[in-house]
Amino acid sequence: MQRVSKYKKRAFLLVGGLLVATTLYLSFLSEAQLLQVANGDKYGHFLAYFVLMLWFGLSYPSILTSAILLSCMGIGIEFLQNLTATRAFESADVVASVLGVLFALVTLMAGLRKIAMLFRGKI
Numbered sequence: 001m002q003r004v005s006k007y008k009k010r011a012f013l014l015v016g017g018l019l020v021a022t023t024l025y026l027s028f029l030s031e032a033q034l035l036q037v038a039n040g041d042k043y044g045h046f047l048a049y050f051v052l053m054l055w056f057g058l059s060y061p062s063i064l065t066s067a068i069l070l071s072c073m074g075i076g077i078e079f080l081q082n083l084t085a086t087r088a089f090e091s092a093d094v095v096a097s098v099l100g101v102l103f104a105l106v107t108l109m110a111g112l113r114k115i116a117m118l119f120r121g122k123i
Helices: 008-026 038-060 063-081 091-119
Strands: none
Touching: 008 038, 008 063, 038 063, 038 091, 063 091
């Protein structure tokens, strides 16, 4: 059994942190700064949380914990947006974020989990 090096773990953590930071940054841009596409922000929420869940699901042993934490992050961001002058809470954004997490969770459980185990040296 091969161990994952501490540098590889740090790289995973760094990239994951950058993904979260990018999601946070984009979540607090004003509506005028976002791409104006009908329901584009919903697609953005779905895609962002799908990618985050895939990343953390492949990087960390507990995909259920990752799913719960990312869903909580999506919900929390919506409440925090209510405190800004440029953004507001939207339940459709929460649904899109949680659906992104759930679709990635299903994808991971459908077989990509084996890739993670291979990458971590457990296969």
